[in-house]
Amino acid sequence: MVHVVHKLPKRHKVLIIGFLSAMVGIALIPSEKATASRDNNGKALEVGKRYELPVKVAEKTEQLTELDAAPKASSNSDNNQAEFQFTDHQVKPGDNLALIFKRAGYSAKTVHNVVSTNAETRKLTKIHPGEVLSFASDGNGDLAQLKYVLSKTDTLFITRNGEGKYETRIESKEIEVRENAATGQINSSFWSAGISAGLSERQIMNFADIFGWDIxxxxxxxxxxxxxLIYETFFVDGEEIGTGKIIAAEFINQGESYSAVRHTDGDYYTPEGRSMKKAFLRAPVNFKYISSNFNPKRLHPVTGRVSAHRGIDYAARVGTPVVSSGNGKVIKASYDRLNGHHVFIQHGGKYITKYLHLNKRHVKNGQKVKQGQKIGTVGSTGRVTGPHLHYEFLVNGVHRNPKTVKLPKSEPLPKAELAKFKPVASQLVAKLQRNRELMLAAR
Structure with missing residues (x-):
């Protein structure tokens, strides 16, 4: 290129050099002053100066800050609700609601408005000495909120709303259920042993009810x-507030062990899944026919007088076996001229069965019997017109018709339930046995 230019005439060389010089001059002339983008409102940028540029993330941060503030505002509102300045007034003997409100500085009209709000506020009319009513006033001296502790778990709040009317809410604390255990040995009575083991009267009675069919x-x-036994214990805020159901229990009576485990249906079963409630046979004898039904106004066949027939007569041959209709204990095995040979059996604390006019008795007073066990034979002893068994069924001392009385259930657990029950029962029974062994070792 340089070689070609060198051969050109002098005038052409001058023109080329001039053209190139002009182009260089144009390139070096400064352009129009630079302006900022619209983000800088058209202001000129200065060389060497640092500028802050807006970032979209900042907008998101602002939004997050607002969202975080929203719950705090709600929390502050709740705090304001909880920041009532309460004045406590304890209920004194002879107090009524009007007197307490008057001492707190509120009118009879306020009492009426509060009590007539709903069924919850009417509970205030049943306050007892020693309880506490907590009052909070607004800026005008009117009742803003009333607090009344219903129980260790529940507190009633009565609050005046913006319309001047009262509203109620009950605040309930969460109850924690824990397992607890107790063991004991009898020296004088089960009752005193239970008390010594730290059981309440209700727990002692419940324990006896569970095993009452067998013991x-x-x-x-x-x-x-x-x-x-293993039982439920209730806690609120770490404080024990009471006891609940018995979960599992064991009783060693005269060397024989009895165990019971509570299932999810609320009933108690042996570790094998048999109900602790023992069933009764509807008829304790194989009979030919019923010669006389349960009839409170029956005409007596011998005396001819109206005399209540409080049982059922099952006609059968002399010598036909009579069996106990359920597990229990013989409380009477005797003879008299009206009933002849007779046997009375107690089943737990609720039921008694009676078997009259027997030919022979096969049990004695105080003897334990099992369901279906032979206790005597059909006869015609006492005041009767022919051989039969007179059978009576009493519930809490009241005669009931043996044919229609509702009998306690005793069906074993279904297979599906039994599969769930047995592993749990085994663990609980093992715990009971360990507790008993530890008690014996400590003695």
Whole structure:
């Protein structure tokens, strides 16, 4: 290129050099002053100066800050609700609601407005000495909120709304359920042993009810008998507030062990899944026919007088076996001229069955019997017109028709339930046994 230019005439060389110089001059002339973008409102940018540029993330941050503030505002509102300045007034003997409100500085009209709000506020009319009503006033001296502790778990709040009317809400604390255990050995009575083990009266009665079908707690208890149980204990805010159901229990009576485990249906079963409630046979004898039904106004066949027939007569041959209709204990096995040979059996604390006019008795007073066990034979002893069994069924001392009385259920757990029950029962029974062994070791 340089070689070609060198051969050109002098005038052409001058023109080329001039053209190139002009182009260089144009390139070096400064352009129009630079202006900022619209983000800088058209202001000129200065060389060497740092500028802050807006970033979209900042907008998101602002939004997050607002969202975070929203719950705080709600929380502040709740705090304002909880920041009432309460004045406590304890209920004194002889107090009524009007007197308490008057002492707190509120009118009879306020009492009426509060109590007539709903069923919850009417509970205030049943306050007892020692309880506390907590009052909070607004800026005008009117009742803004009333607080009344209903129980260890529930508190009633009565609050005046913006319309001047009262509204109620009950605040309930969460109850924590824990397992607790107790063991004991009998020296004098089951009752005193239960008290010594730290059980409440209600727990002692519940324990006796569970095993009442198998054990007579009045007569069967012996010194050296022992018991163990696992039961629910309720806590609120870490403080024990009471006890609940018995979860599992064991009783050693005269060397024989009885165990019961509570299932999810609320009933108690043996570790094998058999109900602790023992069923009764509808008829304790194989009979030919019923010669006389349950009839409170029956005409007596011998005396001819109206005399209540409080049982059922099952006609059968003399010598036909009579069996106990359920597990229990013989409380009477005797003879008299009206009933002939007779046997009375107690089943737990609720039921008694009676078997009259027997030919022979096969049990004695105080003897334990199982369901279906032979207790005698059909006869015609006492005041009768022919051989039969007179059978009576009493519930809490009241005669009921043996044919129609509702009998306690005793069906074993279904297979599906049994599969769930047995592993749990095994663990609980093992705990009971360990507790009993620890008690014996400690002694």
């Amino acid at each position: 007579d707690f009045a007569n069967d208890i012996r010194k050296g008998d022992s018991f163990s």
